[in-house]
Amino acid sequence: MLAINKLHISISGVKYILQTAVIYKWSPFMLTVQDLETLRKRYVNALLAGDSGKARQAVSDAQNRGFGIHSVYVDILSYAQSSIGEMWHNGEINIGVEHLATVITLDIMNELRSKVSTYRKSNGFRAVVTPVEGDTHILGSRMLSDFLIIDGWEVDFMGGPIPIEDLVKFVQSRSVDMVGISITNTAYIANVQSTIRALKSIIPNPKILIGGLALDDSKIDLKSFEGDAVALNIFEGVAVARNLVGLTDGGYTLEEHLAALGSRIRAERLENQMTQQDLATASELDRTYISALEQGKQNVTFGAVLRIAKALNISLPLLGIPLE
Numbered sequence: 268m269l270a271i272n273k274l275h276i277s278i279s280g281v282k283y284i285l286q287t288a289v290i291y292k293w294s295p296f297m298l299t300v301q302d303l304e305t306l307r308k309r310y311v312n313a314l315l316a317g318d319s320g321k322a323r324q325a326v327s328d329a330q331n332r333g334f335g336i337h338s339v340y341v342d343i344l345s346y347a348q349s350s351i352g353e354m355w356h357n358g359e360i361n362i363g364v365e366h367l368a369t370v371i372t373l374d375i376m377n378e379l380r381s382k383v384s385t386y387r388k389s390n391g392f393r394a395v396v397t398p399v400e401g402d403t404h405i406l407g408s409r410m411l412s413d414f415l416i417i418d419g420w421e422v423d424f425m426g427g428p429i430p431i432e433d434l435v436k437f438v439q440s441r442s443v444d445m446v447g448i449s450i451t452n453t454a455y456i457a458n459v460q461s462t463i464r465a466l467k468s469i470i471p472n473p474k475i476l477i478g479g480l481a482l483d484d485s486k487i488d489l490k491s492f493e494g495d496a497v498a499l500n501i502f503e504g505v506a507v508a509r510n511l512v513g514l515t516d517g518g519y520t521l522e523e524h525l526a527a528l529g530s531r532i533r534a535e536r537l538e539n540q541m542t543q544q545d546l547a548t549a550s551e552l553d554r555t556y557i558s559a560l561e562q563g564k565q566n567v568t569f570g571a572v573l574r575i576a577k578a579l580n581i582s583l584p585l586l587g588i589p590l591e
């Protein structure tokens with residue numbers, strides 16, 4: 268119960284409302300799931316039409332409706348890029364349409380980041396963030412870079428994958444506290460391992476954080492990475508990054524608590540070789556609830572946590588909830 272109390276204390280002063288699946292900072296306007304769907308559709312359609320003005324307008328409207336920058340990134344931009352990327356993968360659109368959409372989204376991210384950067388407080392730590400060698404999926408690592416910048420880090424974002432030996436030389440030349448490596452395509456897992464080993468040869472060596480879409484693949488053994496930490500989503504990534512360099516004062520935000528809980532539930536579920544539907548059935552919850560919970564987007568009652576722990580056959584401390 269202590270963790271639940273702490274959670275309330277850490278969010279006092281900031282009001283949250285819980286919508287069906289997503290948490291937003293409180294705003295004078297009530298957001299509904301339909302609003303989110305509408306904004307997503309508007310943004311995706313603007314990208315498909317190559318209309319940067321309409322895309323910007325959708326983002327601006329989302330912000331006026333109370334979406335914070337983190338929600339815009341994860342709930343709208345990331346969603347849209349995944350949808351459009353899938354369209355290309357399925358042969359529904361031309362690669363030119365996908366590339367233009369990516370450029371528009373990167374431009375919008377630059378604008379959003381610049382606005383926040385002007386009033387953020389530096390935390391004095393430097394990170395290098397890069398997709399792993401070979402992996403040309405860059406949006407996830409750009410998003411992690413931006414989340415770290417917003418959190419006060421100085422970030423050198425590599426822009427695209429670079430050879431491991433060049434990354435090592437670059438890191439050596441920059442007094443880097445942490446390197447964030449993003450892996451999207453599972454084909455490059457071996458490169459992650461080689462990158463970690465090469466970075467560990469630097470003295471003093473930077474902390475290494477691994478994350479990205481590829482880690483969702485249940486065939487990947489997360490414990491096999493020799494880096495300092497693995498994070499299963501971007502919110503957890505920022506919290507873990509702070510932890511790695513000793514910045515954490517224990518004052519996690521609600522989003523970070525939920526992200527950490529979600530990733531532990533997911534890890535335990537995969538360990539038990541259960542699908543989300545298996546866990547939903549065993550805990551008598553809805554699959555979409557489990558899905559949102561695992562992504563850190565679903566607030567949760569203590570009763571639901573108990574049911575999930577029982578369905579996973581684990582104790583609450585294994586979900587990071589101490590029994591005090």
Ligand code: B12
Binds near residue numbers: 352476501
């Ligand atoms: C968009 C996309 C593309 C775009 C990439 C645009 C770009 N420049 O970035 C294009 C169309 C160019 C493309 C190309 C290819 N793609 Co592609 N692509 C996708 C797609 C649809 C979305 C990925 C994405 O950008 N999502 C949006 C970003 C923001 O989300 P994200 O990456 O998950 O990042 C989030 C988190 O993971 C996290 N995060 C990310 N990195 C990190 C790092 C840390 C440390 C932390 C803490 C968190 C974190 O933060 C982000 C925000 O929440 C996925 C499938 C899917 N639905 O996800 C396939 C997918 C990744 N692609 C795939 C493949 C195979 C390819 C190609 C090899 C196809 C081909 N035959 O050529 C090529 C790549 C060539 C190469 N050398 O790598 C496969 C990979 C399969 C696998 N084995 O893993 C996927 C899964 C599609 C599929 N279902 O098969 N792709």
